[in-house]
Amino acid sequence: MGGSGRARRVAAVACVAGCLSAGTAAAQTAGDSNPGAMTLTATMDASNAYLFRGLPQDDTGLILWPAADLSVALRSSGGTLRSVTVGVGTWNSLHTGVTGTDGPSGKLWYESDFNTSVGLGFGGGVNLVAAYTAYTSPNSAFATVTEFSLKVGAHVYGVSPYALVAFELDGQADGGAVEGRYLEVGAVPSVGVAGAAVTIPVRVGLSLDGYYEGLSGDERFGFFSAGGNLTVPLTRERNRFGRWNVHGGADFVWLGDSNALRLGDNTKVIISAGVGLSY
Amino acid sequence: MFSIRGVTRATTVVAAATLMLGLSGSSAWAQAAAEPPDPNPGALTITGNIDFLNQYMFRGLRQNSTGMAMWPSFDLGIQTYSGEGGFKSVGINIGTWNSLHTGDTGQDGPSGKLWYESDFYATLGLGFGGGFSIGTTYTAYTSPNNSFSTVKELMFKLGVDDSAQLGKFSMKPYAIFAFEFDTEPGTGQADGGEEAGKYLELGIAPGYTGYSRAAIAFPIKVGLSMGDYYELAGEDHKFGYFSIGGIVTVPLGGTSKFGGWNLHFSGEYQKLGDTPKSFNGDEGNQFIGSVGLGFSY
Numbered sequence: 232m233g234g235s236g237r238a239r240r241v242a243a244v245a246c247v248a249g250c251l252s253a254g255t256a257a258a259q260t261a262g263d264s265n266p267g268a269m270t271l272t273a274t275m276d277a278s279n280a281y282l283f284r285g286l287p288q289d290d291t292g293l294i295l296w297p298a299a300d301l302s303v304a305l306r307s308s309g310g311t312l313r314s315v316t317v318g319v320g321t322w323n324s325l326h327t328g329v330t331g332t333d334g335p336s337g338k339l340w341y342e343s344d345f346n347t348s349v350g351l352g353f354g355g356g357v358n359l360v361a362a363y364t365a366y367t368s369p370n371s372a373f374a375t376v377t378e379f380s381l382k383v384g385a386h387v388y389g390v391s392p393y394a395l396v397a398f399e400l401d402g403q404a405d406g407g408a409v410e411g412r413y414l415e416v417g418a419v420p421s422v423g424v425a426g427a428a429v430t431i432p433v434r435v436g437l438s439l440d441g442y443y444e445g446l447s448g449d450e451r452f453g454f455f456s457a458g459g460n461l462t463v464p465l466t467r468e469r470n471r472f473g474r475w476n477v478h479g480g481a482d483f484v485w486l487g488d489s490n491a492l493r494l495g496d497n498t499k500v501i502i503s504a505g506v507g508l509s510y
Numbered sequence: 511m512f513s514i515r516g517v518t519r520a521t522t523v524v525a526a527a528t529l530m531l532g533l534s535g536s537s538a539w540a541q542a543a544a545e546p547p548d549p550n551p552g553a554l555t556i557t558g559n560i561d562f563l564n565q566y567m568f569r570g571l572r573q574n575s576t577g578m579a580m581w582p583s584f585d586l587g588i589q590t591y592s593g594e595g596g597f598k599s600v601g602i603n604i605g606t607w608n609s610l611h612t613g614d615t616g617q618d619g620p621s622g623k624l625w626y627e628s629d630f631y632a633t634l635g636l637g638f639g640g641g642f643s644i645g646t647t648y649t650a651y652t653s654p655n656n657s658f659s660t661v662k663e664l665m666f667k668l669g670v671d672d673s674a675q676l677g678k679f680s681m682k683p684y685a686i687f688a689f690e691f692d693t694e695p696g697t698g699q700a701d702g703g704e705e706a707g708k709y710l711e712l713g714i715a716p717g718y719t720g721y722s723r724a725a726i727a728f729p730i731k732v733g734l735s736m737g738d739y740y741e742l743a744g745e746d747h748k749f750g751y752f753s754i755g756g757i758v759t760v761p762l763g764g765t766s767k768f769g770g771w772n773l774h775f776s777g778e779y780q781k782l783g784d785t786p787k788s789f790n791g792d793e794g795n796q797f798i799g800s801v802g803l804g805f806s807y
Binding site (some may be wrong): 264265267268270271273299303321337338340343368369371375378387470471472473510 | 548549550552553554556558584586588606612620625628652653654656660767768778807
């Protein structure tokens, strides 16, 4: 297996960005159970397949993704720089298939990531997040990959476009010859429907240099994905246990040549569902 | 060097004890510094620590010979029920505890990797009248740098928080019963032995919270094998270790919108039994010093 990483990590980091642009709006609410500066976000998802930025990890069993992030709003005010947030988090992938309990190690815990981030929120809904992430494999399925990333996003007419640039510092997601540089461009259009949130994430992953190394050298195009997700809140108001939701969705992924070779197919449909908490 | 496998650490017990405190007395610190508005009046409590030590001993079993250890940890406590009468509270804690080593079992070791240990635990705690509490904890002790095989354990802790009866003083006696499971010879065991171990720990933590600038405690404990926990050359040894220490916790200001923060310092002496002594290069005494930063929100 080469590398690791996961789209969900991006989502987790995006939590920081969300907090940046919106401030902790909910935290300002009178009678809130958590009016302080810290916000905890946690999710537990199950999926049929795990591709990290188009790099196949496993699709032979059940995959579980427990994750938690803690963000601290250091500053929240008006003006050009509206918020400063720091965050720490963990994202994990547990596999019952060939890279987990059915594999050589016999161990479930395929991946454990640690990330720390600093986010800046600006006027107009623009936000910038710098993150350091260590992707590790407790069952030794891959060597540790460390990465620095920058993500800039905006909340524009409910579309939320973003661009992410990542630099591998040590180790490689593709198991190639050199540390890679990665670019992801995407958008997450969202709309509210009967109290639920519907998002239609679209993104493309590209190698800036050495990120998708294949038989014919580095390949520019890594993957394109489009999906649909539905998030249904379990509570209308934030109560003393926070706000909980159930969510589910599907992504269609079209892979570049080197990733298609790894998977044995150039397309994949990934279905996932889970429960989430924001406190 | 000793063969490393099983591991855990007293701090996990401390983390679990956080729940017990919450169950029986609410956080004394939070109460004492409650003048400003509580930033988090809800049912979830987040606790985090980072500690730096000269030596990591897990229940008397040495885990590193050189370098220093760093212990980052996070705990989420959920108080699902709180009431009056004999049955006071129900709480759930989940958390992670980690040990990062610069020495022979970490960065300077065969793996070249810092992350020696990562534990996940989940606790169900029940609080009763009189400060009495029962906690049931499942822990998976794992080693990201493959220094030892994963150890799975079920632990029961009985404790009494007597601070309500003793005012600013407390004794906080407790007993821990821990059972390793899903083991094989040499695998999944703290001592790397033949059989799954059963562990007993008895302790007290005399403390005083009467000073405005610091809280002090002098934990004393003894770790014993109830069966195969301290195996050495095929023979189990009943006595594991005796420990006595001192902890000073200094709050960093009051509780703010960032929660309550503290600096803590500790020193500990351990007298080791035959098996831990063997792990410790035949040295029967061990001194441990630590300093750390913690928060509760």
